[in-house]
Amino acid sequence: MIPITIDGQPVEGKEGENILQVALDAGFDIPHLCYNENVKPYGACRLCLVEVVRRGRSRMTTACTYPVMEGIEVLTQSEKVLRARRMIMELILAMCPGDKLIQDMAKQMGVEQVRFKKDDNKDCILCGLCARVCDEVVGAHAISFAFRGDRREMVPPFLGEAMNCIACGACVVVCPVDVIRMKEEGDERTIIRWKRTLKMKQCKVCGNYFAPWFQLEKFKERAKLPKDFFDVCFTCRG
Amino acid sequence: MGRLSSPQELEKYREGIRRRRDPHQAFITVCGGTGCHASGCHAVVDAFKKVIQEKAKGNGVGLRVTGCHGFCERGPLVVLHPQKVLYQRVKPEDAPKIFEETVLNGKIVESLLYEHPTTGEKIVSEEEVPFYKKQMRIIFGNNGSIDPAQIEDYLAVGGYQALCKALFSMKPEEVIREVKKANLRGRGGGGFPAGLKWEQCRNAPGEIKYVICNADEGDPGAYMDRSLLEGNPHSVLEGMIIGAYAIGAHEGYVFVRHEYPLAVVNIGIAIQQARELGLLGKEILGSGFSFDVQISRGGGAFVAGESTALMATIEGNVGEPRAKHIHTVISGLWDRPTNLNNVETWANVPLIIDRGADWYTQIGTEGSKGTKIFSLVGKVNNTGLVEVPMGITLREIVYDIGGGIPGGKKLKAVQTGGPSGGCIPESLIDLPVDFDRLTEVGSMMGSGGMIVMDESTCMVDVAKYFMNFLKDESCGKCTSCREGTRRMHEILMEITEGRGTLDHLDLLEELGWVTAEASLCALGGTAPNPVLSTLRYFRDEYKEHILNKRCPAKVCRALLKYRILSDVCTMCGRCAKACPVEAISGKVKTKKEKGIPFKIDEQKCIKCGMCFESCKFEAIEVQ
Known part of the structure; x- marks a missing residue:
């Protein structure tokens, strides 16, 4: 175990863990949007900024990308940290002014007004969670960031249909601002943002459409399952 | 020539090259750098080739296309050796005259000489031109005299001597100690001590280590790394080999922008030639130390010059930086210890090893040793690349080397450090230029961009x-x-x-x-x-x-106000004709009719300035 202090309290972390993980487990409240414990930390949203004092030197860094190291002191509520977080929150709120979660977080951090032009036609906050889940958890590699600077976008390849997408909906679940939508109509499931529509398979027992064919084929292939494994839906299989 | 397998063989080879070359023989160098290319040096080279072929008839007049000399403002540049006569803004049709008068008869072609901007004096020798005089061209100097595509040229000026010294009379630790003692700081912008970086990389655990040369120069207007790679690629390569030896690396990369085609070609030729002579590859000069270099080409993203983004790019990933809580000297390219330095930093290394840290530390200031190459551009008479000792003042660079501001205008600021550098006001013109002073005033050294701005800059x-x-x-x-x-x-x-x-x-x-x-x-x-x-x-x-909604430098178009001075207006009507939006009204004066002075309707005016350009009587005022 690696001993560190967070806001003066002694805490222990494990080798390979990052500060955010340890702090959240220990009950500290650090705002974050692009972090999810199931994927590798990325450090895009910059909300989990903390001050880290190591060998007498203090610097601001994102807690999610900083590995726990013996003897570091972490300050999660210093004046500097709160000041920086507030401006970042304001910047995010300007990008995504209509989202409830963002509005609530901003309010909690004392961000009352947005001093920038609001991006009414943008919604995504470019946290990259959808692509990381798709790559690291699902393994479909269906989407990625394209372009750089202020033109950065999360898109399917060549801005067309995401041909690798299995319409599993993991991105839909993980998106913090809820801008990736899925709809099911008849025997079709669509992930609207990735322009991906797939035909669904019908359960031999109950007759419900339960998952896209393409997805089930991928699963069978990956897990080397018998041909008829997905003939029956998850519910009817008992 | 096959591979050389000992330092003695290299020296013998070098002696052979030198013996074949007569130091008194006439030869013509034409600058083939990027700036001179733009002003048409290619045609000049062809013209000289033709003249030499026709008139020299084998009596040994050499022609050499070299790398950038630095004085790009005055290109194409031609220097005649051994007298070192500098001719500037040479046109292809000047070639026969130069050959006839200077090469054959030793006379000077006055019209092609550089003229001192204030005294009007004609200057014959390259070294006497004020632009060069205050410079200290220890890194850049050879650019003007060697053909970058000929390893013999580099060997003739003492190339790879430092490598021999390092490999055969110094331990890796001693090389590092020397570089540390020289206090060489990274020329890519950060100014991190190179020796310390090397030492950390050497001490990092791991069998496989890498060295990288960062040639992803991306600052608008900056081209010193480009000119070094184009003009003297072996100096960079020699630095890398010495560094690799000190660190214990056997593989290296030169990461160079694809937009620098000549740099890519020339470093490629240099690598090939060094390999053929056994200066690169397995068992360099029979020493038992092996090292080889590959070229990796960048796609032109500014951010890919950041070390971790650069490494991601070499790995084939998107050029995005990552957190460096564990330094790249411990875990860099493919998670192996990696030492990255900039082109100019590498080019300093052979010099430090060859002449020693004690010599090197005599140049520069307390915290910044050696020289720095700047790309001097903007509102200055002599634009080009300048190499100056650290600690020189901005005034000396702008006025003595740069020749001051054109058109008698007043200096307003100097922007240093590339796009993310800062603007230093005229009041700080006597600031000594080094890493720490520039940071103190809110700018930075960066990779060496220097943009001069005059009073017409907003x-x-x-x-x-x-x-x-x-x-x-x-x-x-x-x-x-x-x-x-x-x-x-x-x-x-x-x-x-x-x-x-x-x-x-x-x-x-x-x-x-x-x-x-x-x-x-x-x-x-x-x-x-x-x-x-x-x-x-x-x-x-x-x-x-x-x-006041006013732009004092009269640059911000939306804030400009055009007004016709009715007492000056001759009622000729030119402005009204020039106006694309019919914002100007009045009546033209003729012999029969009296006319009405013209007026601009501010509501309609789009501030294009066409009226201002068209008026011959200075009757239009801009505010």
Whole structure:
């Protein structure tokens, strides 16, 4: 175990863990949007900024990308940290002014007004969670960031249909601002943002459409399952 | 020539080259650098080839196309050796005359000489030209005399001597000690001590280590790394081999922009030639030390010059920086210990090893040793590449070397450090230029861009220009950098278009602080510099834009006001004809009719300036 202090309290972390993980487990409240414990930390949203004092030197860094190291002191509520977080929150709120979660977080951090032009036609906050889940958890590699600077976008390849997408909906679940939508109509499931529509398979027992064919084929292939494994839906299989 | 397998064989080979060359033999060098290419040096080279073929008839007049000499303003440059006569702005049709008069008869062609801008005196020798005189060209000097595609040229001027010394009379630790003692600081911008970096990389655990040469020069207007790679690639390569030996690396990469085609070709030729002579590859000069280099080409993203982004690019990933809590000297390229230095840093290494740290540390200031190459551009008479000792003042660079400001205008500021550098006001013109002084005044050394600005430059517009570049070139990963640069640019747009408020200034400062403090890499860390440094030194100019809706330098178009002085107006009607939006009304005066002085309707005016250009009587005023 690696001993560190967070806001003066002694805490222990494990080798390979990052500060955010340890702090959240220990009950500290650090705002974050692009972090999810199931994927590798990325450090895009910059909300989990903390001050880290190591060998007498203090610097601001994102807690999610900083590995726990013996003897570091972490300050999660210093004046500097709160000041920086507030401006970042304001910047995010300007990008995504209509989202409830963002509005609530901003309010909690004392961000009352947005001093920038609001991006009414943008919604995504470019946290990259959808692509990381798709790559690291699902393994479909269906989407990625394209372009750089202020033109950065999360898109399917060549801005067309995401041909690798299995319409599993993991991105839909993980998106913090809820801008990736899925709809099911008849025997079709669509992930609207990735322009991906797939035909669904019908359960031999109950007759419900339960998952896209393409997805089930991928699963069978990956897990080397018998041909008829997905003939029956998850519910009817008992 | 086969592979050389000992230092003695190299010396013998070098002696052979030198013996074959007569130091008194006449030869013509034509600058083949990028600047001279743009001004047509290719045709000049062809003209000389033709003349030599026709007239020299084998009596041994050499022609050499070299790398950049630095004095790009006056290109194409031709220097005649051994007298070192400099001819400037040479045209192809001058070649026969030069050959006839100077090469054959030793006479000077006066019309092609450089003329001193103030005294009008004609200067014959390259070394006497003020542009070169105050420089200290220890890194860049050989550019003008060697053909970059000939390893023999480099060997003839003592090339690979330092490598021999390092391999055969120094232990790796001793090489590191020497570089540390020389206090060589990274020329890519950060100024991190190179010796310390090497030592950390050498001591990092792991069998496989890499060295990288960062030639992803991306600052607008800066081209010193380009010129070094194009003009003297072996000096960079020799530095890398010495570094690899000191660190214990056996593989290296040169990461160079694809937009630098000549640099890519020349470093490729250099690598090939060094391999053939056994200066690169297995068992270098029979020493038992093996090292080889590959070229990796970049796609032109500014951010890919950041070390971790660069390594990601070599690995085949998107050029995005990552957190460096574990340094790249421990875990860099493919998670192996990696030492990355910039082109110019590598080119300093052979010099330090060859002449020793004691010699090297005599040049420069307390904290910054050696020389620095700057790309001197903007509103200055002599634009080009200049190599100066650290500690030289800005005044010496701008006035003595740069020859002052054209058109008798007044100097306003000097912008250093590339797009994320800062603007240094005229009041600090006597500032000694080194890493620490530049940082103290809110700018930075960066990779060596130096843009001179005169009174016709609007500092708010300058900040806007750089912010526009940075918002495009940020990788876009960190909210603070992507949104911060974008919003700063947006606010600067507001100010330059007359919608600024005083609150905007506070907001700019706050945004600047967050962008610098909260972003991951050095691009974000330095991105607000153009805004913060202009706010620091030119706040009044910002206020003038905001409070009086006026741009004192008359640059910000939306704030300009055109007015026709009715008492000066001759009622000729030219302006009204020139106006594309019919915003000017009046009546033309003829012999029969009296005419009415012309007037501009401010509501309709689009501030294009066409009327101003068209008026022959200076009757139109811009405010």
